[in-house]
Amino acid sequence: MGVFSFIRPALILGRCYRLHGRVSPRCSGSGIGRRFSAVTGQFVCYPLSHRALLEIHGQDTGSFLQGLITNDMRPLEDSERSAIYSHMLNVQGRTLYDIMLYSLKEADAFCGVLLECDSTVTDSILRHLKMYKIRRKVTINPCPKLSVWALLPGPSKPELLTPEKALVLKADPRTPKMGWRLVMNSDEDPEDVIASCQKGDIEEYHKHRYTIGLPEGVKDLPPGVALPLESNIVYMNGISFSKGCYIGQELTARTHHTGVVRKRLMPVRLTSSSAQNLEEGAPLRSQTGKPAGKHRSGLGTSGLGLVRTAHAKEALEVKSSDGSTVTLEASVPDWWPEDAKLN
Structure with missing residues (x-):
């Protein structure tokens, strides 16, 4: 299993960060991008207009998010991982939002994250975060000038033509079958950034998700209705049962320890x-x-x-x-x- 390091400066909201990307993708086939199946290293890039980004930075970022999400923030802070999947729950233990977090570095030190979420609930997530922000040294801002792309299939690392334009390039933390996540400025074209890349239809991306049974966004995970364990959050590497307390933990932990879903x-x-x-x-x-x-x-x-x-x-x-x-x-x-x- 190969491990590589991808560290480079990126300008986000006027600040220069290093986005740390150490990933270990597992080899796995994908049912998508069949037209490239005969040529190793070719990708289909899908524009994820249904996903949006928030930037959360400041010295309390890790501890602030640790009490709000199902996954453990410490691997992001310690550079063990560069991206994690997680849910935010309500006090009854039901899913509010499914998110992905990408670590930000400044002078090689953890200083914040980019948070990827369903674009229809960006304002709701902002309100949710600010409600619990009291006296925390964190700043939260939307990133409307950044866009998220999915790169499929995913066994090998995409080759970058212009590394400085890829603000984030990380293996999807949910499953290797979901390939890679790419974040760029919205005015950039992935065909100018990724070698052997062709843009695809977003419907093909969603059909791929449904075919392999992977939920994403509020349509698949209705807020206040979906339960994280029933939604396979464990299988998608989105929860820690050893991290300590967070909102909604009690029901989730109790269900997990009974072993019955x-x-x-x-x-x-x-x-x-x-x-x-x-x-x-x-x-x-x-x-x-x-x-x-x-x-x-x-x-x-x-x-x-x-x-x-x-x-x-x-x-x-x-x-x-x-x-x-x-x-x-x-x-x-x-x-x-x-x-x-x-x-």
Whole structure:
């Protein structure tokens, strides 16, 4: 397993930082970018206009975020990792926001993060952060002039043509099947930054996510509704059970230590119709009529369903918006750990 270091100065909001990028991607195939499958090292770059960035910096950044997120900030501060995935929870232990954090360096010392989030909840996250900011030495600012890109497939590191333009280039911390994350100024073109790169359609990116069963954003993880363990946060490396207290920890820790998660967010394949014809939250039933979960979101014939694990291997049914019955099948993603159990 290769490890490389990628450290370079970057200008963000008028300050010069070093963005530290030590990553260890695991080799894993991707179902996307098939047109490049015959040529090693080629990538499809997807513009993630549904994602936005906030900058959080200051000497209290680490301790401030440590009490608000499910993951452990210390590896980012200690340079053990350069990017982490996490959730912010409400006091009842339900997911509010799914986020990614990228470490910022100044004079080789940790000084803050870039926070990637769903663009529709940027203002809500700002309010949430500022509510808990009292007397903390941190500054929080939106970064409207920066854009996020996904690079797929992801087994190997992209080659940079112009390294100074890549403010962030880090392996996606959730799974190698999601490739790489690239942050640039919004007026830059990834084809000028990444060698052997071609821009792709955002629908292809979302279909890839749904096919492999990876949730992202408030549509897949509705705020105040989704539960982190049911949303596979453990499998996506998004939680620490040894870090100490944070908002929403109690229910999450108690559920984890019982070892029982009776529902899982899973990829579902529709045998007819389209996921766009299904209402979010539409009930799933087994063919014998037993409650089997809820439809969450989707695109085309691929989607996500919160499925009762007892029925995960059965054919399921859901009513479409026109009243017709649609059959669908859930599957276990191959990026889940081998010992993942369907209770």
